[in-house]
Amino acid sequence: MKSALVTGANKGIGFEVARELARKGFYVYLGSRNLESGRSAVEKLKGEGINNVGTVQLDVADPESVFAARNTIGLKTGTLDVLVNNAGISGGLQQSALETPAEQFRTVFETNLFGVIGVTQAFMDLLKGSTAPRIVNVSTSMASLALAAELDNRNYPKRYAAYQSSKSALNMYTISLAYELRDTPFKVNAVCPGWTKTDFTGQQGTSTAEEAAQRIVKYALIDENGPTGKFFSEEYFPEPANCPW
Structure with missing residues (x-):
């Protein structure tokens, strides 16, 4: 049985990604910062008859x-066949490039960028044991430099300087990682799940957690002819070639 690790999987999009991968036949490890929350998530899945799941205490910001x-x-x-780096934080709603303290930026980067780097590097040896390893980094269309550079873009009525910067950096890490692994079976991509109704967004959005999970899982399951080093935001850009970094 193939195996997968999903970080931040005790609720929201991460939980739905874990559920979908388990339904696809993977044994899924649900990474959860709080172990009890992870155990509750596993019990919920087992209550649905999904038994190929387990949890592991995992705070991506803690080496x-x-x-x-x-x-x-x-x-x-x-x-390990699949790694979905889903865990992330917003950093709060007040994020001015002029006024947000550097420490607030550091906190957001610690989870959204350095956490991904730490987890990816820690599990690389297990991933290299797979014949078709896949890494999906959960990003956002808000990280697109091309879109954000349109200063009057209606998609950005508010700017979140720390969050957007951390995810832009994550996109670059995704490209760099894909480049270094380009001559191997690895496929490494960044995926925007869309504006999703979860606790992260205050239950606001245009997509359900289930829909968001399907967008992510799609790139966890691509074959050897699939893309690598790309960014996908299917809610906003149905044609991948039009997705701006």
Whole structure:
């Protein structure tokens, strides 16, 4: 059975990604900062008859937690086929480029960028054991420099300087990672799940968590002819070639 790790999987989009991958036949590890929340999520899935799931305590902003999660999963399997870097934080609603303290930027980057880097590097040996490893970094259309550079763009009635900057940096990391792995079986892509109704958005949005998860899982399941080093935002740009970084 193939295996997958989804970070931030105890609720919201991450939970739905875990559910969808499990339905596709993967054994899914639900990474959760709070272990009890992770256990509750697993019990919910098992109550639906989905038994090929487990949880692991994983705070992506804590290197010791990441190391411990790698060891825990490594004792159970020598191979990881899919890594979905979903865990992320908004950093609050007041994010002025002029007034937001640098410390607030650091906090957001710690999870949204450095957390992804730490988890990816920690699990790389298990991913290399797969014949078709896939990494999906959950990004956002709000990270697009091309879109944000249109200063009167109606898609951005508000700007979130720390959050957008962290996800733009994540996009560049995605490209760099895909480049270094270009001659291997890896496929590495960034995916915007869309404006999704979850706790993260205050239950506002145009997509459900289930719809968002399907957009992400699609790129976790691509074959050897699929793209790598790309950004996809299907809610806003149905044609991938038109997705601006």
